[in-house]
Amino acid sequence: MFNELGLSAKVLSAVEAAGYSKPTPIQAEAIPHALEKRDVLGLAQTGTGKTASFVLPMLSLLEKGRARARMPRTLILEPTRELAAQVADSFEKYGVNHRLTVALLIGGVSFADQDRKVDRGADVVIATPGRLLDHIERGKLLLQQIEILVVDEADRMLDMGFIPDIERICKLLPITRQTLFFSATMPKEIQSLVDRFLHNPVRVEVSPPSSAAETVEQRFVRSGETPKEKRATLRRLLDDETEISNGIIFCNRKRDIGTLFRSLERHGYSVGALHGDMDQRSRMATLDAFKNEKIKLLVASDVAARGLDIPKVSHVFNYDVPHNAEDYVHRIGRTGRAGRSGKAFTIATREDKKLVAAIEAMLKREVPWLEEAQAEDAAPAPTERPRRSRRGAKPDATPEAAAPQEKAEATPPKAETAPKPERSRDNQGTERKGEGRGRREREPDESRLVFGETSYVPAFLRRPIAPRRTTKSTADADAD
Secondary structure: OHHHOOOOHHHHHHHHHOOOOOOOHHHHHHHHHHHOOOOEEEEOOOOOOHHHHHHHHHHHHOOOOOOEOOEOOEEEEOOOHHHHHHHHHHHHHHOOOOOOOEEEEOOOOOHHHHHHHHHHOOOEEEEOHHHHHHHHHOOOOOOOOOOEEEEOOHHHHHHOOOHHHHHHHHHOOOOOOEEEEEEOOOOHHHHHHHHHHOOOOEEEEOOOOOOOOOOEEEEEEEOOOOHHHHHHHHHHHHHHOOOOOOEEEEOOOHHHHHHHHHHHHHOOOOEEEEOOOOOHHHHHHHHHHHHOOOOOEEEEOOHHHHHOOOOOOOEEEEOOOOOOHHHHHHHHOOOOHHHOOEEEEEEEOHHHHHHHHHHHHHHOOOOOEHHHHHHHHHOOOOOOOOOOOOOOOOOOOOHHHHHHHHHHHHOOOOOOOOOOOOEEEOOOOOEEEOOOOOOOOOOOOHHHOOOOOOOOOOHHHHOOOOOOOOOHHHHHHHHO
16 A cells, blocks of 8 residues: 555645555555655566656655755656656656646657746656756756756667766766666666666566566567568457557657558547657657547657557557667567556568567567467367478378378379480481480581581582682793
8 A cells, every 4th residue: 555655644635535555566666765865776577667666756845845946856767758747747647746847858749838837946857858958057956955866767868869968967966866767678778877876776577678578468470571561460350459558559660650540540549659869849749648538549669669658558669670679678668567458569571580480589478469369269289280282282281181192193103104206416426316215317508507517518619619810921931
């Protein structure tokens, strides 16, 4: 129960009003250590309630004291705008009984509005690394009074190239700060960052790193190589899954998002698109429409793999197999959240064989293919897969039935098939066909023979030799 974790009465009242009574494993283990002001290293798969693991204890600790102008008390770093906005919503929901100022510093929004909140004094700053550094370089933000630092989705920070920015920001913070570090996976680069900036952290690990929720039913789906074939495979999946309340379709490339979105829209699906090149207003409008169920499907890039917290997402479709196996965990983690069940389908071609193997190696288990699962549900699998014979045996023929047929076709009757004519050489070494088989030899065409191979004499050699012309002096000499 939440009342056993040491949270303040105001926070407990807000949690109860939000409809929560039992904490998740990561919340139950991380919150008590955070309230003791210890550094925490939290490892948990996506969708396990990591956001509340640092929002709730921060609200309890911030009840005492006030922030100064341009000098916030706490800092939360997020990799994407959507995830930063999601954390801001959590502060509004759980901090309803607090009078805290929250500043959201993200790109795509005017600096003026953000500067006004910081100038009044922000208790909590939620920011993406790039926009935070912009405010610092402009002299609008000072970090000397930071009491608590939260680095959320650290592995995603690594993928997006934010680690140098994180290192730069950490060097500007007080050494005595408290650091809460959360990640779904723990690559070597992240471990190095933890060793440098966390002091004797408490490691909280509620599930193995790089693992997917057990509430998600996973399937691979075979498809052809061309984009047209893959789009047809996706539409077949969408039509077969009749229990889709809403679903997210992930693509690897931004240009594929637009193409797939227009294709699904032409076929009559309720669909929207989301990627990093969209302006912030369009992105938020699309997300609101998806959350409010105005659109049923959302075609997105990996920007949505970490930034969406919509509990009712029933399906995830990977139109492309992710290049990074760890991104697979975050993608399918958009469904099956908060104990709910979900389904995840990944469309794979023959070229994706290595990527599929990498995902299964990370999960340490095989993910069944949709076609094989359907065959097992329909009927028991045959003991041996029928093989196609070399010389035209039908695919459905059994090995015992195909063997006599192969033997018969391999030794055809002599009466039906004419034997191959032998080849012999004449005394000049020229190959000729048909000798010894009763065939009439063709007379050689002397006009095509090369001079010297036969007794044939060309016409120019048969002409008579003209008498030699002689001069008078030569004739007299001959006469002598």
